[in-house]
Amino acid sequence: MASLMFTDCSSSTTSRLIHLNRRSGTFLLRQCVGQLRLQTTASGRGCCIRSSSSPISAISADTKSSEGAAIVIDGKAVAKKIRDEITIEVSRMKESIGVIPGLAVILVGDRKDSATYVRNKKKACDSVGIKSFEVRLAEDSSEEEVLKSVSGFNDDPSVHGILVQLPLPSHMDEQNILNAVSIEKDVDGFHPLNIGRLAMRGREPLFVPCTPKGCIELLHRYNIEIKGKRAVVIGRSNIVGMPAALLLQREDATVSIIHSRTKNPEEITREADIIIAAVGQPNMVRGSWIKPGAVIIDVGINPVEDPSAARGYRLVGDICYEEACKVASAITPVPGGVGPMTIAMLLSNTLTSAKRIHNFQ
Amino acid sequence: MASLMFTDCSSSTTSRLIHLNRRSGTFLLRQCVGQLRLQTTASGRGCCIRSSSSPISAISADTKSSEGAAIVIDGKAVAKKIRDEITIEVSRMKESIGVIPGLAVILVGDRKDSATYVRNKKKACDSVGIKSFEVRLAEDSSEEEVLKSVSGFNDDPSVHGILVQLPLPSHMDEQNILNAVSIEKDVDGFHPLNIGRLAMRGREPLFVPCTPKGCIELLHRYNIEIKGKRAVVIGRSNIVGMPAALLLQREDATVSIIHSRTKNPEEITREADIIIAAVGQPNMVRGSWIKPGAVIIDVGINPVEDPSAARGYRLVGDICYEEACKVASAITPVPGGVGPMTIAMLLSNTLTSAKRIHNFQ
Structure with a gap:
């Protein structure tokens, strides 16, 4: 069971625990102490006066100050733009060679x-x-049945990407099933062979994992320079933190990775021109952790209790947005930042796969 | 052609260029300016008063100072100890199940x-x-002949590790040949699948590349704590820097990787409790780059001109040893540090492979 401790930015003390059933298990929440001062606005937060719904031309990712308000990196708008581009490419492919990804x-x-x-x-x-x-299979299906489905899609020429939705029932060997997915159709990009190629200079992965790919794509679309910058990745998960660090390094950033054993995360984070936070700790990164003018990509999507919300909770990132947006030069909101990018990258990977398989430029 | 600029610690200015044919090409050398002040002693250098020929019990890898003289990490002695251990295991395996790695x-x-x-x-x-x-093949052999040899060893049950000596003649596709080596016998550990597993939490590589494995083994044998320490790896090559960083991270260090695009390497290096230098720049890391009490693993083996040496040159590391040994708490000499460990780790990987293939504990 994943266990997370939730606090808001205004206090590091905690109070009663609540449980919230979400995704792969029950998350342990700590109720927010004090009233959250964040105001909901069109951009999802109240403190930022600059906003941009389309990629912008120049954001400084070094120390040269912000003026107290960060540009909001609009993942929703970028994701829409990417999906429009994919639509055009899918259509062109269909018309040219009669293949639909x-x-x-x-x-x-x-x-x-x-x-x-x-x-x-x-x-x-x-x-x-x-x-x-x-393919939908019953909870009590055997591992063999799942493997048979994987194998069927591996052999099906009209399928260019295969996803096994996680988590799988506990009686199944997840790794075994994921390994059965053909490397040419592993659009999640989690296969060790892909990760190895991502890590190695001179090698190219077949697919880059969707969420970290989305983070870098946001930096690119906002013309944020990565080369030579100091980047800090908070979190070292196989699906976000680690591949995000490898991607930043491929782009010639000087990368440091912070994790649960890091003794002075605040001090190290403060050295960064670019911060990617993917740790699953709501509001963990405070304003004091951030170098003025830094660019922040917040991957965290954490539910925190909010009696005023229809569902009784709302989503916040790993970054304390209300503090960070006063210090950073650019920041992704939660929701509406990295989230929409993940699925756009999945579609992009599927298109890439179809193009590669059919040798279509 | 690899191009390196050589200077000694005593000056950053340069003078005439000389050429020295070495390994995979001609290295561009800059003659040492001023006389090198290093004195050759039993430990290879003159400035260190503490030395240890066997693993020691406690070296601080944090800021708690040295007293002006580092412990010399004796790679030669450790490698000998490891080879002795391997000898015993090889013998035990032969006696128990009749298999020789x-x-x-x-x-x-x-x-x-x-x-x-x-x-x-x-x-x-x-x-x-x-x-x-x-197997020795002529320079003008075809790629197919090399692949045939690889395939023969892949199928040979008495072979548990396969090395293709690099560089290969230029008419061959190196990557293609290396990829042909069975993953179960890839004792170099350079296969992307191995690197991917090295990068991923919860996965285990079949083999860890020999030189970075040797670096970590030296830290272990000298009881140098890695967990929670700040580590800086200088260099991001596929065969040393990158896997060394992944290994340090697996051991819960907080890792930063410095490379040619890093803007302030001195400043970042100075934050490190553990430094692994693998960049191929003689004496690049000066004393001023090093935090007092840091532990230094020097992978560099660089020839610098030395008219007094029989061969006209001698070997130095990437670290300016004479300065570093006054600041660090422990340091590997060059030669006699990491060098002897690489081949010991190759033997260790071969033994591991034989044990795994024959399911011998």
């Missing part, structure tokens, strides 16, 4: 959250013209 | 340096009881 999803069991994710992926595919395939 | 080397062409390395590997194998196999 296809994404297959395997869903095992009855988890509502998993069903929602799969539905969203299907919708996203539909919106850009990618064909989606789906 | 085997290492195969493929050498293509007539390079004298390559022939020397292969001869040294054979000697090392002999010294611990590992069986060595060798």
Whole structure:
């Protein structure tokens, strides 16, 4: 069970614990202490006066100050732009060689959250013209049945990307099933062979994991220079932190990785021109951790209790946004920052795969 | 052609250029300016008063100062100890199940340096009881002939490790040939699948690349704590810097990687409790770069002109030893530090491979 401790920016003390069922288990929440001072606005937060709905031309990622208000990196707008670009490419491919990129999803069991994710992926595919395939198996299916589905999609020439929706039921060997996905169709990019190629100079991964790819894409689309900058990645997970660090390094940043064993995360973070936070700790990075003018990509999507919200909670990032946006030069909001990019990158990877398989430029 | 600029610690100015043919090409050298003040002693340098020929019990890898003289990390002695341990294990394996670990080397062409390395590997194998196999192919061999040799060793049950000696002749596709080596026998550990597993939490590589493995082994054998320490790796090569950083991270260090695009390497290096330098720049890291009490692993082996030496040159590391040993708490000499560890780790990987293939504990 994942265990997270939640606080707001205004206090580091904690009070009663609540439980919230979410995704892969029950998350342990600490109720926010004191009233959150964040105001909900069009950009999701109240303190930022600059906002941009489209990529901008120049953001400093070094120490040269902000003027007290960060540019909001609009992931929703960038993701929409990317999806529009994908739509055009899918259409061009269909017209040129009669091939439609296809994404297959395997869903095992009855988890509502998993069903929602799969539905969203299907919708996203539909919106850009990618064909989606789906297999739903019962919770008590055998591992062999899942492997048979994977194998079927591996051999199916109309499928160019395969996703096994996680988590799988506990009686299954997740690693075994993921390893069965053909490396040419592993659009999640989590295969060790892909990660190895990502780490190595002179090698190219077949796919880059979607969320870290989305982070870097945001920096690119906002013309934020990476080369030669000091970057700090907070978190070292296989699916975000570690590949994000490898990507930043490929782009010639000087990268430091902060994790649970790091003794002075605040001090190290303060050295960074670019911060990518992917640790799953709501509001962990305070304003005092941030060098003036730094660029912040917040991957965290953490539910915190909010009685005023319809669902009783709302989502915040790993960065204390209300403090950070006064110090940083640019920052992603939560939600509406990295989140929408992940699915856009999944569609992008599926298109890339179809192009590669059919040798279509 | 690799191009290196050589200076000694005493001056950063440069004078005339000389050429020295070494290993994979001609290295561009800058003659040492001023007389090198290093004195040759038993430990290879003159400024260190503490020395240890066997692993010691406690070295501080944090800021708590040295007293002006570093402990010399004796790679030669540690490597000998490891080879003794391997000898015992090889013997035990032979007696228990009748299997002798085997290492195969493929050498293509007539390079004298390559022939020397292969001869040294054979000697090392002999010294611990590992069986060595060798194929020598002519410079003008075809890629297919090399691939045939690789394939033969892949299928040979008495071979547990395969090395293709680099560099290969220029008409061959190096990557293609290296990829042909069975992942189970890739004792160099350079396969992207191994690197990927090294990068990922919860995954285990089949083999760890020999030189970075040797660096970490030295830290372990000298009981130098890694967990929670700040580590800086200088250099990001596929064979040393990058895997060394991944290994340090696996051991819960907070790792930063410095490379040619890093703007302030001195400042970042000064934050480190542990420094691994693998950049191929003689004496690049000066005393002023080093935090008092830091532990230094110097992977560099750089030839610098020395008319007093029989060969006209001598070897120095990437660290300016004479300055560093006054600031650091522990340091590897060059030669006699990391160098002897690499071949010991190759033997260790070959033994590990044989044990795994034969399921011998």
